[in-house]
Amino acid sequence: MKAVVLEAFGGPENLKVREVPAPEPREGEILVKVRAAGVCHHDVLHRAGKLPGAKAGVILGHETAGEVVKLGPNVSTHGVGDHVVVYQRRFCGVCRHCLRGRQDMCRALGVPGVDTEGGYVEYVAVPAKMGIPVPASVDWRAAALASCPIATSLRALRGVGGMNPGDTVLVTGASGGLGVHQLQLVRALGGRSIAVTSDAKKADFLKSHGAHEVVVAKDGAFGKEVWRLTEKRGVDIALENVGPLLPESVRALAAGGIAVVLGNIGGDAVPISPGMLIGRRLRVQGSGQAPVDEVRQAVAMIAAGLVKPVISAAVGFAEAPRAHRMLEERAVEGRVVLEGW
Ligand SMILES: [Zn+2]
Ligand SMILES: [Zn+2]
CATH class of the missing domain: 3.90.180.10 (Medium-chain alcohol dehydrogenases, catalytic domain)
Incomplete structure (x- = not known):
């Protein structure tokens, strides 16, 4: 499958389209075909090497929306064809933070694009609990922005x-x-x-x-x-x-x-x-990312038309370098979204 890989820290030209092995959903995971991915200032900082602890050689992106195309063993919460926005963090579900509904503070498993695979890619396999349902009436670009921002x-x-x-x-x-x-x-x-x-x-x-x-x-x-x-x-x-x-x-x-x-x-x-x-x-x-329940609330507000995602440009995934440049030059109001290859 195609992926946009950050080959080295530096300018936008370091984001390269590469062929990488497609993931298979393991026990408890869903395979999501990525339909749209938001480009965040966080990604720009990561790419430039200004994010403490972040690595090069990874796939960026934590604003990911897509369609469930395959279920791993023992997934009963989702079905093929479901629309989801991917939660911004792999969380364990059993630590003290998770148990009080603060999955954003779970330190167990890490952040997509930083510690695990990000969303500038064709498919991601994630634990089913990270796939937050989005009604089919919400378009992909809007769904991508439900979690961050x-x-x-x-x-x-x-x-x-x-x-x-x-x-x-x-x-x-x-x-x-x-x-x-x-x-x-x-x-x-x-x-x-x-x-x-x-x-x-x-x-x-x-x-x-x-x-x-x-x-x-x-x-x-x-x-x-x-x-x-x-x-x-x-x-x-x-x-x-x-x-x-x-x-x-x-x-x-x-x-x-x-x-x-x-x-x-x-x-x-x-x-x-x-x-x-x-x-x-x-x-x-x-304040940082929202807990899972507040992402659900944000999805509900988008679906009800109470907040309209502001997207100034949508470009293909292969044009990720251009999207980063637009953000860096502050040429955009609202978000730039990657959609289609
Ligand atoms: Zn973001
Ligand atoms: Zn946890």
């Missing part, structure tokens, strides 16, 4: 942020793959969003994807404008998708608010005032 966004907003109807939510890096979906989720869940972007040209795009307010801040200084828009109250939740903007996001919080950190662009440490955290009873918490 949409469930990741839902996790940050509700699972970690504890969003309630009526909350005001700040979204930094709002035109990126996470941000554009967070804006829709805030609206769907009855909140008010304030989108932050560094690019004035993206304001209309953000409004059309659900932003109630847009703040253009080239220099990352958006706190004052957020203060004005909230009548000096601040926001209940700040979704910090960028990283370096965290101090400004924390300053924009209302008393009792929470900054949820999803981005770490640049990877540098940032200063935060302990006095401000104490005085205003603020919380800062990191």
Whole structure:
């Protein structure tokens, strides 16, 4: 079968189409014919050699949707022809994290594309419990984004942020793959969003994807404008998708608010005032991939039309280098998806 293999760390040209042995589903596994795979910034970091612990010589991709084409022995939960989105992590199902529904924290078995085979490929064999059902009414491209970035966004907003109807939510890096979906989720869940972007040209795009307010801040200084828009109250939740903007996001919080950190662009440490955290009873918490149940919720919201996956381009799997370039040059709003060879 064909696969896009990361032959060495470096530029997009290191992603090569290669012939590799097709997997056979073992006990408890399903064989999934990959129909669409999202291209994530995580993949770009991995390819460039900027992901600690990641290896070259692997198949990238953790945003994988496809069709079950074969069952391994003793699989009773799935049938041939089922549509699934593949969960982003191999999890054991029996450790303390798995047993309390936090499969995202299971350390047993690893992450597709990093520790195990990824989704830039024709077929993947995965444990059946990783195949989260998707209704046939959801198209493949949309299904590919159900786990990351949409469930990741839902996790940050509700699972970690504890969003309630009526909350005001700040979204930094709002035109990126996470941000554009967070804006829709805030609206769907009855909140008010304030989108932050560094690019004035993206304001209309953000409004059309659900932003109630847009703040253009080239220099990352958006706190004052957020203060004005909230009548000096601040926001209940700040979704910090960028990283370096965290101090400004924390300053924009209302008393009792929470900054949820999803981005770490640049990877540098940032200063935060302990006095401000104490005085205003603020919380800062990191967030990552969603547990299985929240991926199901994200699929349900997509199927109900409450969130529409924002896909700016779909290219063939063999054009993965071009997809990576588009992401790196920030030439895209929303996601790029690989589909067809
Ligand atoms: Zn991703
Ligand atoms: Zn586990």
